[in-house]
Structure formats: structure tokens, C-alpha cells
Amino acid sequence: MMYSVSPKIQSATTPLYLAPQQESSRELYFAMLEERGGITGQIDELARSTSRSFLREQLSVAAEIDADFPPEMRSLPEVLRNAHDQTAQAYRHYLDGRHAGSPRRYFSCRSHAMYFLRAVAPTKLVDGSWLYGLLQYWQDSRLAPLIHTYLEELGCGNPLQNHVLLYKQLLARYGCDNWQDGPDEHFTQGAVQLALAHHAHEFLPELIGFNLGYEQLPLHLLITAYELNELDIDPYYFALHVTIDNASSGHARKALQSVLDGMPRIGNARDYHRRVGNGYRLNLVGMGTPQAIASFDLEQELLRVFADKALIGAKLHSDYCLIAGRSVSDWLSSPGEIADLLRTLQSAGWIRRGESPERSRFWRLLTDEQAPMFGVFDGYEQQLIRDWILDDAGTKPTARTTNRFHRRQTAGHVEEAAAVPQSGIKIEQIIAHHADEAPRRSSCSDVDILFQQLAGVDTKAKAFAVLAGMLSPANHPTPPGLAATRLYADLFSR
Numbered sequence: 001m002m003y004s005v006s007p008k009i010q011s012a013t014t015p016l017y018l019a020p021q022q023e024s025s026r027e028l029y030f031a032m033l034e035e036r037g038g039i040t041g042q043i044d045e046l047a048r049s050t051s052r053s054f055l056r057e058q059l060s061v062a063a064e065i066d067a068d069f070p071p072e073m074r075s076l077p078e079v080l081r082n083a084h085d086q087t088a089q090a091y092r093h094y095l096d097g098r099h100a101g102s103p104r105r106y107f108s109c110r111s112h113a114m115y116f117l118r119a120v121a122p123t124k125l126v127d128g129s130w131l132y133g134l135l136q137y138w139q140d141s142r143l144a145p146l147i148h149t150y151l152e153e154l155g156c157g158n159p160l161q162n163h164v165l166l167y168k169q170l171l172a173r174y175g176c177d178n179w180q181d182g183p184d185e186h187f188t189q190g191a192v193q194l195a196l197a198h199h200a201h202e203f204l205p206e207l208i209g210f211n212l213g214y215e216q217l218p219l220h221l222l223i224t225a226y227e228l229n230e231l232d233i234d235p236y237y238f239a240l241h242v243t244i245d246n247a248s249s250g251h252a253r254k255a256l257q258s259v260l261d262g263m264p265r266i267g268n269a270r271d272y273h274r275r276v277g278n279g280y281r282l283n284l285v286g287m288g289t290p291q292a293i294a295s296f297d298l299e300q301e302l303l304r305v306f307a308d309k310a311l312i313g314a315k316l317h318s319d320y321c322l323i324a325g326r327s328v329s330d331w332l333s334s335p336g337e338i339a340d341l342l343r344t345l346q347s348a349g350w351i352r353r354g355e356s357p358e359r360s361r362f363w364r365l366l367t368d369e370q371a372p373m374f375g376v377f378d379g380y381e382q383q384l385i386r387d388w389i390l391d392d393a394g395t396k397p398t399a400r401t402t403n404r405f406h407r408r409q410t411a412g413h414v415e416e417a418a419a420v421p422q423s424g425i426k427i428e429q430i431i432a433h434h435a436d437e438a439p440r441r442s443s444c445s446d447v448d449i450l451f452q453q454l455a456g457v458d459t460k461a462k463a464f465a466v467l468a469g470m471l472s473p474a475n476h477p478t479p480p481g482l483a484a485t486r487l488y489a490d491l492f493s494r
């Protein structure tokens with residue numbers, strides 16, 4: 001069966017592409033982030049073989065998707081340019097509609113947007129990971145632009161620019177960091193990206209094609225950034241990707257160049273084209289942004305959250321408080337009755353839907369200082385309850401024409417770069433400089449151990465052999481990983 005869909009124009013009704021009998025994406029995802037080798041960045045043998053067969057399964061799913069990858073490689077630049085123009089036009093159309101008073105297209109309310117942030121967290125928290133395996137090819141100039149892309153995903157070791165850390169901070173800021181127990185389909189894309197990271201040698205054309213698809217500017221990225229901002233959620237992470245992936249000089253340009261540069265001169269060009277195209281389509285397996293947004297149902301999500309809390313809270317309430325003659329513990333011991341409990345709370349006047357949440361006694365029990373349930377619900381869950389109480393009053397878009405979130409200051413990054421010694425200096429001196437500059441926590445000696453392992457290293461090749469593992473998806477967002485990335489980026493640019 002062939003599906004027809006373009007990565008740029010996929011809609012909320014786009015079907016979910018999943019392999020029929022795949023491994024658990026979630027288990028595999030976490031297994032690939034649990035590196036046994038520490039500094040080596042290696043995953044264990046079982047995770048290695050499982051991820052290999054998982055990747056093969058996903059590629060066979062991808063092969064059935066009819067994306068906009070052209071049959072002739074020479075028409076690829078034009079096809080991508082046209083797709084980019086279509087995206088720009090579609091966004092213009094969206095903005096015109098919004099300015100004329102149309103409602104938000106994606107997020108019905110603030111908790112809907114926060115639900116989305118959690119749903120795509122497994123993918124965003126391994127951002128750029130598919131490029132990790134290319135570090136072994138640092139001497140191949142054709143792949144150097146993609147290694148640069150990877151280093152930029154890692155913020156070149158600057159925590160303020162590391163995409164994974166930026167997303168972590170975003171989740172924490174809005175109380176959305178409880179994403180680990182989401183359904184399996186939330187983890188498929190992240191698992192694909194991690195599998196590519198650890199099988200770059202075997203799946204190099206697919207990896208290059210995947211990168212090309214990933215770095216194209218999708219309409220959903222533009223709309224997501226716009227609507228997050230409207231809902232008072234910092235859109236910086238998404239806005240950053242609009243600029244960094246740009247087609248004229250950004251990651252998208254590098255991605256296209258790497259596809260063209262990788263064309264075999266003597267080998268089988270048709271096979272290369274097929275495999276690159278297959279990797280391009282691999283972007284569409286699992287749950288993407290449109291499906292993640294469309295899967296939100298406020299009522300169902302609310303019931304899920306209350307059922308989760310009931311498992312923990314059933315035995316923690318006293319018997320003094322009765323609702324419709326039954327103790328809270330009694331209500332919570334039957335998770336199937338949560339909907340009845342919420343209806344009873346409304347008819348008893350504890351919840352007044354359609355009014356300001358502050359007028360509901362139940363809301364005040366959650367949020368007032370020293371309230372008995374203060375801290376039980378995280379930021380996302382509170383927003384969900386708030387939006388549900390507000391009912392349709394909470395779904396009206398708020399007009400906002402200016403971005404209230406300021407761009408991050410990059411001064412720290414510039415200062416760091418300026419402090420790096422100029423080229424012409426010996427490798428040992430560059431390493432010593434980074435060892436002096438790396439920030440340490442007194443409780444963490446990993447950074448010291450990293451530089452001890454670099455003692456006596458006097459060539460780029462030896463330095464990269466030590467450093468590469470610390471740039472792995474699991475290691476790079478840590479203090480020694482950031483220190484290793486700064487040194488790696490410094491040496492790579494010389």
C-alpha cells in the first residue's frame with residue numbers, strides 16, 4: 001500500500017505510520033540512552049541488536065510512504081525550493097486569517113499546548129542525535145557540514161545554546177517534565193533517531209536522507225511558535241529552529257549539500273538515491289507534530305490525570321471529608337468512577353464550570369497557600385484543570401501582536417569563543433586551556449576525569465577518540481559532555 005503525504009504539508013488527519021509488530025519504542029528509547037560504556041558512548045549489545053532490527057522495521061514502513069522525494073536526484077533542489085515557497089505562502093495565508101479574526105489553528109487552550117510539549121518531549125530531548133554517529137567520519141570533508149550541524153545542535157558546548165538543555169528547561173519552566181510514561185507512539189521518532197545515531201556506518205545514506213527531511217522548514221513549526229507565544233508559553237526553542245534550519249545558509253542548505261556530495265561516482269547511484277529517499281521518508285514514521293496536537297482531548301486527558309492521582313491518593317485521605325455521603329478514599333478507590341466524582345463535585349458546587357477557577361472551592365484546595373492538596377498536581381495538570389473549569393471561556397484566543405519573550409542573550413557564548421586561543425597553538429595547549437576554563441561542581445569530578453584522560457594527547461585524532469563518546473546523545477547535555485563538546489568544536493574548526 002502506498003500513502004501519499006509530504007513532510008511539509010502533512011495535516012492533523014495524517015495517518016500514524018507504525019510498524020505492525022515493532023519492539024516497544026519506549027523501552028528501546030531508554031535502553032539507548034543508558035550507555036554502559038560511560039565515556040565510550042556505546043550502548044550494550046542487546047540494545048544494539050534490537051535497535052538495528054527496529055530501524056530495519058521502521059525503514060520498511062517508511063518505504064511505503066509516498067513523500068515528495070523526487071525520482072531524479074537533479075530535481076531535488078528545485079523540489080525543496082518549491083516546498084519551502086509553499087510553506088511560506090501557507091504561513092502568510094495563516095497569518096492573514098488570524099489577523100482577520102480566525103481562531104487558533106492548533107491549540108484550543110493553554111493545556112493543549114502543554115500537552116503537545118510533553119507529547120513531543122521524547123523526540124526533542126534527543127534533538128540532533130541521528131548525526132552523532134558521523135563523528136567517526138571527521139576526516140571526510142563531505143560530511144563536515146553535518147558534523148557542524150551536530151555541534152550546533154549541541155550549542156558547541158554552551159549550555160544556553162544546547163537544544164536538548166533548552167527543551168529540558170522549557171518543560172521544567174511550565175511543569176511539563178513528567179513525560180516519561182507517555183504512550184509508545186510518542187517514543188517512535190526519538191527511538192528512530194537514536195538508532196540512526198548508533199548505526200551510522202550501516203545506514204549512512206538513510207541517515208543523510210533522514211537529515212534532509214528533518215531539516216526542511218515545516219508549516220507546523222511556524223504555527224506552533226506563533227500560537228505558543230499567544231498562550232504565554234516561551235516559543236524560543238521553536239523559533240530558534242525556524243532560523244537555524246533556514247534553506248539559504250542554515251542546516252537545510254548543509255543537508256542538501258551533503259546528499260549531493262555523497263552521490264557515488266563509481267558505485268550504485270540508483271541504490272544510493274533509493275536509500276536516501278527512504279531515510280527522508282523515515283521522518284514520517286511514529287507520531288509527528290500534527291498527530292500529537294490532534295490527539296488531545298481535554299476531558300479524556302483530565303480523567304487520565306485524575307485516575308493516575310487516584311492510584312496514589314486513594315489511601316492518603318482522611319474519612320472526615322464526605323462527597324455525596326462517600327469518603328474521598330472510597331471515591332478514589334474506584335478509578336472508573338472518576339467522571340462521577342467530578343460530576344458530583346460540580347452538582348455540590350465545589351466546582352463551578354464556566355466561571356473563574358478562583359470561584360471554585362476545589363481549585364482553591366489545590367492552589368491556595370497551605371491548601372491541603374497544594375503541590376499534588378504539577379504545572380501541566382493544574383493548567384488542564386483550570387482550562388476544564390473555565391470550559392469554553394478558556395478557549396478563546398488572545399490577540400497578541402508582539403513577542404513578549406526576548407531572544408536569549410548569546411554574549412556568554414561569544415565571550416567563550418573569544419577566550420579560545422587562536423590557531424597555530426599546539427593541541428596540548430588547547431586542551432590545557434579548556435581544562436582551566438571548564439566549570440566544575442565540587443560534587444562532580446567527571447570534568448576532571450575527562451581531562452585526565454586527555455593527558456598526553458597531542459593530535460586531533462587522539463583527542464577526538466577520547467572526546468567522541470562524551471558527545472553521545474546520553475552524554476552531551478552533562479557537565480563533562482558540554483566540556484568535551486566545547487573542546488571538540490574548537491579543535492574541529494581548526
Ligand SMILES: [Fe+2]
Binds near residue numbers: 241
Ligand atoms: Fe535542534
